[in-house]
Amino acid sequence: MCGIVGYIGGQQAAPILLDGLSKLEYRGYDSAGIAVYNGEKIQMVKSTGKLKALEELTQGGAVLPGFSGIGHTRWATHGSPTDVNAHPHFNKDCSITVVHNGIIENYLKLRKKLEGKGYQFVSETDTEVLAHLLDYYYNGNPLEAIVKVLYRVEGSYALGILFKDFPEEIYAVRKDSPLIVGQGKEGNFIASDVPAILKYTRDVYFIENQEIVKLTRDSLNFYNIDEEEVQKESTRIEWDMSAAEKAGYEFFMLKEIYEQPKAVADTLYPRLKDDGIVIEELGMTEEEIRNIGKIYIVACGSAYHTGVTAKYVFEGLARIPVEVDLASEFRYRDPIFQPNTLVIVVSQSGETADTLAALREAKSRGVRTLGIVNVVGSSIAREADNVMYTWAGPEIAVATTKAYSTQLIAEYLLAIYFAKVRNEIDSRQFEDMLHDLKKLPDQIEFLLGGKEKLQHFANRYLATEHVFFIGRGIDYAISMEGSLKLKEISYIHSEAYAAGELKHGTISLIEENTLVVALVTQKDLYKKMLSNIQEVRTRGAFVMAVATAGNTEVEKSADYVVYLPETNPYFANSLAVIPLQIFGYYVSLGKGLDVDKPRNLAKSVTVE
Numbered sequence: 001m002c003g004i005v006g007y008i009g010g011q012q013a014a015p016i017l018l019d020g021l022s023k024l025e026y027r028g029y030d031s032a033g034i035a036v037y038n039g040e041k042i043q044m045v046k047s048t049g050k051l052k053a054l055e056e057l058t059q060g061g062a063v064l065p066g067f068s069g070i071g072h073t074r075w076a077t078h079g080s081p082t083d084v085n086a087h088p089h090f091n092k093d094c095s096i097t098v099v100h101n102g103i104i105e106n107y108l109k110l111r112k113k114l115e116g117k118g119y120q121f122v123s124e125t126d127t128e129v130l131a132h133l134l135d136y137y138y139n140g141n142p143l144e145a146i147v148k149v150l151y152r153v154e155g156s157y158a159l160g161i162l163f164k165d166f167p168e169e170i171y172a173v174r175k176d177s178p179l180i181v182g183q184g185k186e187g188n189f190i191a192s193d194v195p196a197i198l199k200y201t202r203d204v205y206f207i208e209n210q211e212i213v214k215l216t217r218d219s220l221n222f223y224n225i226d227e228e229e230v231q232k233e234s235t236r237i238e239w240d241m242s243a244a245e246k247a248g249y250e251f252f253m254l255k256e257i258y259e260q261p262k263a264v265a266d267t268l269y270p271r272l273k274d275d276g277i278v279i280e281e282l283g284m285t286e287e288e289i290r291n292i293g294k295i296y297i298v299a300c301g302s303a304y305h306t307g308v309t310a311k312y313v314f315e316g317l318a319r320i321p322v323e324v325d326l327a328s329e330f331r332y333r334d335p336i337f338q339p340n341t342l343v344i345v346v347s348q349s350g351e352t353a354d355t356l357a358a359l360r361e362a363k364s365r366g367v368r369t370l371g372i373v374n375v376v377g378s379s380i381a382r383e384a385d386n387v388m389y390t391w392a393g394p395e396i397a398v399a400t401t402k403a404y405s406t407q408l409i410a411e412y413l414l415a416i417y418f419a420k421v422r423n424e425i426d427s428r429q430f431e432d433m434l435h436d437l438k439k440l441p442d443q444i445e446f447l448l449g450g451k452e453k454l455q456h457f458a459n460r461y462l463a464t465e466h467v468f469f470i471g472r473g474i475d476y477a478i479s480m481e482g483s484l485k486l487k488e489i490s491y492i493h494s495e496a497y498a499a500g501e502l503k504h505g506t507i508s509l510i511e512e513n514t515l516v517v518a519l520v521t522q523k524d525l526y527k528k529m530l531s532n533i534q535e536v537r538t539r540g541a542f543v544m545a546v547a548t549a550g551n552t553e554v555e556k557s558a559d560y561v562v563y564l565p566e567t568n569p570y571f572a573n574s575l576a577v578i579p580l581q582i583f584g585y586y587v588s589l590g591k592g593l594d595v596d597k598p599r600n601l602a603k604s605v606t607v608e
């Protein structure tokens with residue numbers, strides 16, 4: 001996703017903008033640019049490629065002197081990655097410039113209207129429309145011009161805006177794309193995400209939809225769309241910058257794989273009190289929990305995969321029917337809600353457009369919503385009726401690992417708590433499950449010790465073209481995540497398949513030496529899985545099995561077995577996913593790819 005930054009204060013702006021953009025690189029981009037007011041005019045430099053090119057072009061910002069500016073990393077949506085399409089964009093006399101994260105959905109109509117009024121466009125972007133529209137409405141009052149533009153545009157945006165006539169001010173506004181404001185000692189900031197400004201301030205303001213911010217060197221003013229001033233509280237960011245640095249690891253992804261024991265413990269332990277589960281932020285009485293008639297779990301990507309696992313856990317333990325939906329499908333399929341429904345939306349970033357839209361769809365129908373979110377203060381966290389945070393800390397690598405693992409923990413805790421309140425499990429089962437949960441951080445730590453063996457195995461598959469992940473029940477859900485981890489960072493085609501379904505067509509793709517990763521953690525499905533392994537092996541597949549320790553019978557069927565420590569079958573995903581993450585990581589590394597920033601992908605998909 002695009003990243004925006006802005007600064008106004010007593011320091012030279014350009015180096016601060018470049019530094020802020022470097023902290024947003026993880027969002028994925030293909031060009032970058034900055035614009036700075038130099039005392040007379042707004043100077044701009046932009047370039048395709050990585051930020052390094054822009055840093056060289058601007059000599060680290062030295063060629064752009066000035067104390068106020070905006071910057072942008074662009075993840076191309078409308079118009080290919082070129083210098084001209086890179087942000088910022090100017091109006092015709094270069095007196096207004098804008099950076100934008102999001103999509104203006106009615107930009108073509110607006111562009112035609114502006115062209116009809118004599119405006120000329122130089123780029124293919126939707127963003128340039130904003131620059132000319134601001135020009136069209138501007139008559140000396142920036143706030144008024146911005147509000148008029150907001151009434152005309154449709155879509156999502158986080159904007160940073162500079163007006164040459166008001167060099168002591170920067171303006172910002174958002175709708176559906178993330179935007180924060182930072183208040184520092186040496187000036188004030190705007191950014192798409194906290195890492196961009198954490199070096200300068202911990203005091204941030206999370207901006208609501210269509211709130212406009214006016215920043216000066218030493219003041220912040222917030223306005224609603226009626227141009228009325230509004231008061232806002234700041235939030236103190238507690239995590240430190242090192243959490244958002246690589247700390248000696250070659251890639252963030254490996255660092256975050258290794259942070260999983262801590263992330264799981266940080267999400268789990270604060271909610272285990274006096275031998276029970278305490279989820280204060282849930283906001284539901286026991287009566288309301290007993291009355292829940294149905295649960296929807298709605299998410300995208302890996303977060304969706306945790307929902308597929310959670311379905312088995314909620315239904316198995318709490319006996320509550322669960323429907324798991326891809327957010328991009330849920331929001332358009334006009335779901336039929338029964339009374340006493342709970343919609344749980346799961347999102348690491350809390351800004352995924354489809355998941356946010358699904359949340360709003362549920363709320364518009366009067367359905368109770370709960371967010372399971374990692375980024376504090378994100379849109380989903382603030383708009384859900386209640387939010388249960390995962391405490392994974394900042395996750396920078398595009399491929400999620402620790403956030404995924406903490407989402408599972410949050411779902412387990414909810415399912416066990418609901419099961420207890422609804423008297424579906426007895427005290428002994430409850431205690432046994434809490435005991436198993438508490439062991440997970442150490443068991444994950446143990447599995448991380450198997451890294452070298454998996455790296456060696458991964459190096460045998462760098463040239464492979466197709467990999468299949470198969471499993472039954474919860475193992476099928478694990479297969480989905482294993483498959484996504486591999487393909488999104490190694491670009492190798494892979495599929496997750498319900499093992500029992502292979503013979504209904506897909507098994508025709510299995511040939512000599514096709515790698516099949518078989519998940520075999522569910523005791524009650526062992527036998528079935530062993531026969532599915534046999535099915536693919538007789539057709540030439542090489543089978544890597546991921547099985548629970550003690551199930552040595554699988555060695556008779558599989559070519560290579562990774563064993564997991566014993567745990568409650570409902571929690572197996574938390575362990576089985578570790579070798580799959582490591583496998584995907586080392587295939588990508590072995591192929592010499594940018595593991596943290598895979599091609600075409602962004603960390604937070606804030607557009608549809």
Ligand code: AGP
Binds near residue numbers: 603
């Ligand atoms: C998974 O590795 C990907 N990064 C992607 O599937 C991600 O899980 C999905 O885009 C959802 O993101 P969210 O959790 O921030 O909503």
